[in-house]
Amino acid sequence: MxxxxxxxxxxxxxxxxxxxxxxxxxxxxxxxxxxxxxxxxxxxxxxxxxxxxxxxxxxxxxxxxxxxxxxxxxxxxxxxxxxxxxxxxxxxxxxxxxxxxxxxxxxxxxxxxxxxxxxxxxxxxxxxxxxxxxxxxxxxxxxxxxxxxxxxxxxxxxxxxxxxxxxxxxxxxxxxxxxxxxxxxxxxxxxxxxxxxxxxxxxxxxxxxxxxxxxxxxxxxxxxxxxxxxxxxxxxxxxxxxxxxxxxxxxxxxxxxxxxxxxxxxxxxxxxxxxxxxxxxxxxxxxxxxxxxxxxxxxxxxxxxxxxxxxxxxxxxxxxxxxxxxxxxxxxxxxxxxxxxxxxxxxxxxxxxxxxxxxxxxxxxxxxxxxxxxxxxxxxxxxxxxxxxxxxVGLSSSMSPFKRYLQHHTVMSVAEPVVVLPAHESIERLKDLGSSVVDYVAFEVSGQWMLARREAVLSALQSIHLGPSPFLVVDGEQVLMDLSKALDCTPSMAIPEPTSLEKMLSWFQASGRADVLIEVRRTEKMCLVSRRQLDQFLLKDN
Missing domain, CATH: 1.10.3080.10 (Clc chloride channel)
Incomplete structure (x- = not known):
């Protein structure tokens, strides 16, 4: 001025x-x-x-x-x-x-x-x-x-x-x-x-x-x-x-x-x-x-x-x-x-x-x-x-309450934390998942993100005691697990964190996918957002 x-x-x-x-x-x-x-x-x-x-x-x-x-x-x-x-x-x-x-x-x-x-x-x-x-x-x-x-x-x-x-x-x-x-x-x-x-x-x-x-x-x-x-x-x-x-x-x-x-x-x-x-x-x-x-x-x-x-x-x-x-x-x-x-x-x-x-x-x-x-x-x-x-000019001077509600909430309102692992992880590190409260793990194979439940990783660890496992890899003195072979994984996508739930809903509607991995910009970690979680959030009484 x-x-x-x-x-x-x-x-x-x-x-x-x-x-x-x-x-x-x-x-x-x-x-x-x-x-x-x-x-x-x-x-x-x-x-x-x-x-x-x-x-x-x-x-x-x-x-x-x-x-x-x-x-x-x-x-x-x-x-x-x-x-x-x-x-x-x-x-x-x-x-x-x-x-x-x-x-x-x-x-x-x-x-x-x-x-x-x-x-x-x-x-x-x-x-x-x-x-x-x-x-x-x-x-x-x-x-x-x-x-x-x-x-x-x-x-x-x-x-x-x-x-x-x-x-x-x-x-x-x-x-x-x-x-x-x-x-x-x-x-x-x-x-x-x-x-x-x-x-x-x-x-x-x-x-x-x-x-x-x-x-x-x-x-x-x-x-x-x-x-x-x-x-x-x-x-x-x-x-x-x-x-x-x-x-x-x-x-x-x-x-x-x-x-x-x-x-x-x-x-x-x-x-x-x-x-x-x-x-x-x-x-x-x-x-x-x-x-x-x-x-x-x-x-x-x-x-x-x-x-x-x-x-x-x-x-x-x-x-x-x-x-x-x-x-x-x-x-x-x-x-x-x-x-x-x-x-x-x-x-x-x-x-x-x-x-x-x-x-x-x-x-x-x-x-x-x-x-x-x-x-x-x-x-x-x-x-x-x-x-x-x-x-x-055919525009509204205010937005609908529903759209405003979505814009005023971040993706973190419906996100689940995810443990990001390398595709080949050591047995000792995987055993630590037993004390974790996170339900999902994610890893990248040839540029494609894969998603699996934590319980599946723990079950694969238990199967090691039953006999030779084709998904074990020896790297020097370490024994690693090839997660892509050990787990029944679901291919997923990873996108930058949207600025609001409205952006997230628009993405789901455009892509038709059921879930997506979110790269959280503030912590450089990842989380999982599913369309089911978003719908449940919108239908909550409070």
Whole structure:
């Protein structure tokens, strides 16, 4: 996140003074040209890239978790990093927080793969990366944890809480050290909400406004998804053209849009109509994301919601003390818009508390968040933006409980230990098997693994006393047993340890075999897994 911030700031300062979002300070011809150039560069990049490297963003992270065991290719994250930087430098109306989630999840997946962790470990480190990215972006560690659970996993996983929280805290500390305190939402004076009838009416009006904007935000994207197979040149040209036209009249809507919120929180007034900025920002972001610009939605929804809260405070200026209620309504709008678009109520609520370092916002925020989420889900039948995107392409945002159960258990849950022997073993060593509790032995003959029961080895030893045995081999002063001749063995296969029981079940279904030897990577020993043991494990009452 720090590198992304620095890259955007450094390149923006080459042609723009006053920060990375001060597009209104540029001459009109520059404001018009910059989005066109950015979209042209993006179109060239996406044309040259293989199709598999073009998938980026939060929906891609969820897809890889549910359908590819959480394996996130590093090259896709590299594409995400540079394309979102180009988009934001070019003034396109997107956010950098969603791409940061992709980057964080990729780091977690990379570490898990190189650590050869089981599936549950992969998911835990992906969640750590997501939480760390959100915490670094907003410097809100608890909200980062909740975002990982509510938005990415769409369920709370208490077993992951401690490592994910630790990652989130570290992400925030690194962000503070490298970037300093993020002052976008720094509010010195926040009034205590008095639940008078006028204040309640203002909150209801804000909920209605937020729900309308959220529904418009999602609906426009769903309409534009239908043209997703159109050439990237046509789609990105349309985004560049629309953004350039908007840049002429409403430059405040370019980029992330945080500068507009900063102006309102500091008591300034916008040059353009606030209502026009809100509607155009909503449409412009929807068009950009819907047509495939590789950016995020999290930051823009915060901005749109904050501006909507300011508009509600203006509308009820005669009923509310403006100087004290403006900041409160901006925060309420931000929380409600995020909750409505992503169905993440707790994330939105905790984010507001952590950003303001005060609990004054809790009760009114709970009111607007709950009402906004309920209306979106129950009346308008709208789910999270990421869930709807996955459903549109025929994918599920969550996996079945049975599949999750299999993924969260390792092969060791159904494995039996195996004693590995050489094909020719000494009589003295074989006698030690009498005191062993292991039921199976395995040995390799001409590249083929053979499996036998321990009792069969002990029976062969007993037969030595009955007379000459054809399976005995003299090697110097030692008498060895040729296990391939002495035992009635079953040919078997040996495979590397799968990351989860789901992988093991898939292997059995594909191979049709009844059992297999597993090479345990941590101990370099072997164990036996049979389809019968796996079925018994799945049918256990507990």
């Amino acid at each position: 720090a590198l992304l911030y620095w890259l955007i700031m450094f390149l923006s300062q080459l042609f723009m003074a006053g920060g990375s979002e001060a597009f209104e300070s540029l001459p009109v011809w520059q404001r018009v040209l910059i989005p066109i150039v950015a979209c042209f560069v993006l179109a060239v990049i996406f044309t040259l890239l293989p199709a598999k490297l073009r998938s980026v963003g939060v929906p891609y992270v969820v897809e890889r978790l549910n359908y590819h065991q959480g394996i996130l290719p590093v090259l896709n994250a590299v594409v995400q990093f540079f394309t979102v930087a180009i988009s934001l430098i070019g003034g396109l109306s997107i956010g950098k927080e969603g791409p940061a989630v992709h980057l964080g999840a990729t780091f977690g997946s990379y570490l898990a793969q190189h650590g050869r962790l089981p599936q549950y470990g992969v998911e835990t480190l992906v969640a750590c990366g997501v939480a760390g990215a959100i915490a670094a972006a907003f410097q809100t560690p608890v909200a980062g944890v909740l975002f990982a659970f509510e938005v990415i996993f769409i369920e709370y996983r208490m077993g992951m809480a401690l490592p994910v929280l630790l990652s989130s805290v570290v992400g925030m500390l690194v962000s503070e050290y490298l970037l300093g305190r993020i002052e976008v939402f720094d509010i010195d004076h926040l009034s205590t909400a008095q639940f008078t009838p006028d204040f309640f009416i203002a909150c209801l009006a804000l909920v209605g406004f937020i729900v309308t904007l959220a529904f418009l935000f999602l609906k426009v994207q769903k309409v534009l998804w239908r043209v997703g197979k159109v050439s990237v040149w046509w789609r990105f040209s349309l985004v560049g053209g629309v953004t350039s036209v908007v840049a002429i009249y409403l430059p405040e809507t370019l980029g992330g849009g945080y500068d507009s919120l900063i102006a309102l929180l500091s008591g300034q007034t916008l040059v353009s109509s606030l209502l026009a900025v809100i509607i155009v920002k909503t449409l412009l972001t929807s068009v950009s994301i819907g047509l495939g610009i590789p950016g995020g939605m999290i930051g823009p929804t915060f901005v749109i919601g904050g501006l909507a809260g300011a508009q509600a405070a203006f509308m009820f200026d005669s009923l509310l003390p403006y100087n004290h209620e403006m900041a409160l309504f901006i925060l309420l709008g931000m929380a409600a818009m995020m909750a409505a678009c992503f169905q993440a109520p707790l994330t939105a609520l905790i984010a507001m508390i952590e950003m303001t370092h005060t609990s004054e916002v809790i009760v009114p925020a709970m009111l607007v968040i709950v009402l906004s989420c309920l209306i979106m889900r129950l009346l308008l039948r709208q789910e999270s933006a990421f869930v709807q995107r996955l459903k549109y």
